[in-house]
Amino acid sequence: MNERRTILVRYDEIGLKGKNRDQFINRLVKNIQMQMKDLEGLQFKVPHGRIFIHCPEELSVECTSRLQKIPGVASASVGVTREPKFDALAAVGVEWIEPLLQPGKTLKFCVRTNRADKTYPHKSPDIDREVGSRILRQLHSQGLEVSIKDADYILEIEIGQDETVVFNNRASGLRGLPVGSSGDILGLISGGIDSPVALYRMMKRGCRAHGIFFDNRPFMGRGGYDKVVKLSKLLNGYQKKSKLYVVPFEDIQVAIRDHCRPAHRVVLYRRMMYRIAQSVARQKGYLALATGESVGQVASQTLENLNAVSQVVNLSVFRPLIGMNKQEIINEAKELGTYDISIEPHPDCCSVFMPPRPATRAKIADLEVDETKYPWEALMRDAMTKMETVNVDTLTV
Amino acid sequence: MIYLDNAATSPVDPEVIEVVQESMRKDFANSGTVYALGLDAKQRIEDAENRIRESLSIPPDYKIIFTSGGSESNNLFIKGYGFPDRKMAFLGLEHPSVVQTLESFREFGNEPVSLLALQEDGRLDLSAVPRLKKEKVRLLCLSHVNNELGSVNDPVQILPALAEQSPQTRLFLDGVQAVGKLKLSPEMWQGLAGYSVSGHKINGPKGIGLLVVEGKLDLKPQIHGGQQQHRLRSGTLPVPLIVGLALAIQRAVEKTDETIKNNRKLFHHLVKGLQSLAGKIPGLDLKFNSSLSEDLTHQSPSIVNFRFAPVEGEVMLHHLEEKGIYVGLGSACSAHSKEPSKILTGIGLTPEEARCSLRISFGPQNTLADVEAFIEAFGVAYRQLYSTFNRKTAHK
Numbered sequence: 001m002n003e004r005r006t007i008l009v010r011y012d013e014i015g016l017k018g019k020n021r022d023q024f025i026n027r028l029v030k031n032i033q034m035q036m037k038d039l040e041g042l043q044f045k046v047p048h049g050r051i052f053i054h055c056p057e058e059l060s061v062e063c064t065s066r067l068q069k070i071p072g073v074a075s076a077s078v079g080v081t082r083e084p085k086f087d088a089l090a091a092v093g094v095e096w097i098e099p100l101l102q103p104g105k106t107l108k109f110c111v112r113t114n115r116a117d118k119t120y121p122h123k124s125p126d127i128d129r130e131v132g133s134r135i136l137r138q139l140h141s142q143g144l145e146v147s148i149k150d151a152d153y154i155l156e157i158e159i160g161q162d163e164t165v166v167f168n169n170r171a172s173g174l175r176g177l178p179v180g181s182s183g184d185i186l187g188l189i190s191g192g193i194d195s196p197v198a199l200y201r202m203m204k205r206g207c208r209a210h211g212i213f214f215d216n217r218p219f220m221g222r223g224g225y226d227k228v229v230k231l232s233k234l235l236n237g238y239q240k241k242s243k244l245y246v247v248p249f250e251d252i253q254v255a256i257r258d259h260c261r262p263a264h265r266v267v268l269y270r271r272m273m274y275r276i277a278q279s280v281a282r283q284k285g286y287l288a289l290a291t292g293e294s295v296g297q298v299a300s301q302t303l304e305n306l307n308a309v310s311q312v313v314n315l316s317v318f319r320p321l322i323g324m325n326k327q328e329i330i331n332e333a334k335e336l337g338t339y340d341i342s343i344e345p346h347p348d349c350c351s352v353f354m355p356p357r358p359a360t361r362a363k364i365a366d367l368e369v370d371e372t373k374y375p376w377e378a379l380m381r382d383a384m385t386k387m388e389t390v391n392v393d394t395l396t397v
Numbered sequence: 398m399i400y401l402d403n404a405a406t407s408p409v410d411p412e413v414i415e416v417v418q419e420s421m422r423k424d425f426a427n428s429g430t431v432y433a434l435g436l437d438a439k440q441r442i443e444d445a446e447n448r449i450r451e452s453l454s455i456p457p458d459y460k461i462i463f464t465s466g467g468s469e470s471n472n473l474f475i476k477g478y479g480f481p482d483r484k485m486a487f488l489g490l491e492h493p494s495v496v497q498t499l500e501s502f503r504e505f506g507n508e509p510v511s512l513l514a515l516q517e518d519g520r521l522d523l524s525a526v527p528r529l530k531k532e533k534v535r536l537l538c539l540s541h542v543n544n545e546l547g548s549v550n551d552p553v554q555i556l557p558a559l560a561e562q563s564p565q566t567r568l569f570l571d572g573v574q575a576v577g578k579l580k581l582s583p584e585m586w587q588g589l590a591g592y593s594v595s596g597h598k599i600n601g602p603k604g605i606g607l608l609v610v611e612g613k614l615d616l617k618p619q620i621h622g623g624q625q626q627h628r629l630r631s632g633t634l635p636v637p638l639i640v641g642l643a644l645a646i647q648r649a650v651e652k653t654d655e656t657i658k659n660n661r662k663l664f665h666h667l668v669k670g671l672q673s674l675a676g677k678i679p680g681l682d683l684k685f686n687s688s689l690s691e692d693l694t695h696q697s698p699s700i701v702n703f704r705f706a707p708v709e710g711e712v713m714l715h716h717l718e719e720k721g722i723y724v725g726l727g728s729a730c731s732a733h734s735k736e737p738s739k740i741l742t743g744i745g746l747t748p749e750e751a752r753c754s755l756r757i758s759f760g761p762q763n764t765l766a767d768v769e770a771f772i773e774a775f776g777v778a779y780r781q782l783y784s785t786f787n788r789k790t791a792h793k
Contacts, residue, residue: 217715218712218715218716219712219716220715221711221714221718257785258784258785352709352712352785
């Protein structure tokens with residue numbers, strides 16, 4: 001049977017957004033349409049509180065799996081649209097449940113209705129009972145029983161003003177807010193495990209997360225860049241339209257290595273990364289920076305050193321992983337699919353730039369003295385002139 | 398582009414590309430089928446095998462087994478012959494596909510005997526032979542030409558020593574870096590148990606190599622299936638790759654004298670050039686990891702390995718890469734590991750010295766101009782990198 005399906009898309013936080021609600025919903029619908037633009041035969045409807053997608057039956061699995069990767073979607077259910085009449089609704093139940101019944105075995109079921117259209121002349125429990133009893137009447141002899149508390153099978157009915165949908169499944173989504181609803185940010189991305197997770201978390205809060213990568217190809221080769229490109233491509237799948245800024249960093253690293261105190265190197269590198277990231281963000285109109293830092297994870301992420309790097313910028317710096325344990329970050333990276341790319345064997349810093357003993361509590365005054373020893377403004381200008389801007393949508397990896 | 402990493406792999410000879418392409422179009426039939434089309438494919442393989450046998454002077458009592466390449470050939474021979482408790486020995490400087498295969502026997506309680514203490518310039522010192530008898534070693538596995546150093550284990554010297562002093566020890570050679578780079582003496586087949594060859598190191602296709610194995614040895618197969626290739630290595634034979642391999646071997650062997658002559662010239666030029674650079678650049682402490690011996694039974698002129706602490710080899714590699722010059726760090730298979738090369742530390746280098754090393758390996762396309770361009774780019778990059786790597790100046 002080549003029937004059309006109705007996918008019921010739910011969102012949660014957007015429902016709380018008061019007067020801006022329509023903007024958020026429009027954004028979510030646009031994002032969904034963008035992610036599905038290559039699928040033919042889809043129709044979208046946006047009644048109060050829900051999004052309906054009508055699609056050919058054979059696309060329903062693909063649509064659902066894409067919906068599960070779109071920030072802002074709370075869950076999705078594939079079902080069919082019917083007249084809000086008990087017999088028609090019960091017929092769907094009979095059609096779906098009958099093949100599941102096995103001789104000599106019982107199946108416990110229940111009906112649950114959500115009446116979004118309060119003008120509908122029956123209340124939800126009455127609909128449950130009316131539809132349930134009709135199904136039971138036809139299938140009781142084959143082993144079907146009712147159990148409200150302990151059902152093996154739940155038939156759900158959503159009665160809306162325009163449309164009534166019957167379904168038996170719920171696929172959970174990422175929740176959060178639709179990308180773009182909060183604005184654009186710039187995330188510092190390396191080939192490591194943490195930064196992609198940080199950017200992903202910002203996307204789920206409605207940000208379009210662009211990436212900035214500090215490349216040191218003359219010392220490290222192209223391996224790190226290739227990894228970041230792969231990660232950016234994967235992350236872009238959740239948001240689209242993101243950019244990757246690639247900044248040549250070797251001259252800055254060499255200057256710091258050659259002129260500053262070894263123990264301060266890492267913090268000095270990061271101060272330069274922050275400065276450059278802020279400058280790019282300001283140029284592009286991005287509203288904040290994001291990093292994958294987490295307190296105490298490595299020497300550069302002690303409270304003192306985090307403070308020392310934050311001092312060089314006045315744009316907000318978001319650190320969504322700040323309170324997470326390493327294993328929690330790894331688990332999330334695995335779920336996200338970035339972990340396997342992040343652990344590909346390309347080191348993210350050449351050993352020659354690493355100090356034997358990095359300072360864990362660098363003093364800002366000392367760092368400022370170090371920064372008088374090399375022409376950081378000129379080097380920063382030069383790096384930004386040589387910066388490459390990559391449109392991640394059109395990247396081929 | 399100047400490509401000086403021919404021991405990692407080599408550009409495919411256009412003539413080889415042509416015969417592979419032609420064969421891909423024509424010889425699609427399964428050589429195991431009994432209709433004429435399949436018999437034609439089988440004939441193509443037999444012709445190729447005969448050409449290989451002739452090129453490498455392989456006697457008729459040796460089997461030729463086509464494999465996916467050098468690593469598979471080494472695995473097939475060592476696992477096939479050694480399983481489960483034949484005592485085996487190695488120098489410890491072989492390619493990982495030899496070393497790790499031997500080490501895999503530890504799970505059967507069969508610890509391979511390392512002769513590393515008896516190496517000299519990356520070669521087996523023949524004084525090791527009595528130890529083989531004492532330890533009842535049944536198989537000695539060596540590189541014919543070491544993949545990182547170019548050092549040579551000459552079968553023509555080793556086989557008589559084994560026959561005389563440890564007659565129960567058989568010799569297996571990984572010949573992946575030797576074919577086309579050294580003249581293979583037909584004498585080596587008098588007593589050699591097995592020999593590995595790879596297509597892509599000699600301007601042939603990737604994914605094809607061979608194992609030459611003494612006919613009477615009873616190897617345990619590693620890939621089971623349709624019982625092709627004397628039941629030793631099942632799987633439908635890739636006719637186009639085999640045809641390409643045969644041509645690559647034939648060309649490599651025909652040109653061996655010329656290649657040796659050219660490589661010797663390049664080797665000398667490189668060594669001289671680097672030595673004179675060391676005189677000109679203050680702080681350049683250049684040392685050769687490869688032997689500078691001109692004796693082809695000691696050192697192949699196709700590979701030069703050298704070090705230049707404190708500058709790291711990988712950083713130098715990337716600086717050269719920026720100039721379009723490609724060089725090697727060592728075995729490409731282990732180049733991703735952060736550990737320094739086991740071959741270089743095996744011949745006595747410190748981990749730091751090993752990390753500050755590069756390998757240059759020549760191919761038939763290389764010219765003196767390539768070597769000169771390399772030396773110049775190396776000098777420029779070294780000057781640029783020295784202060785960054787020199788702790789004394791950088792930590793002031």
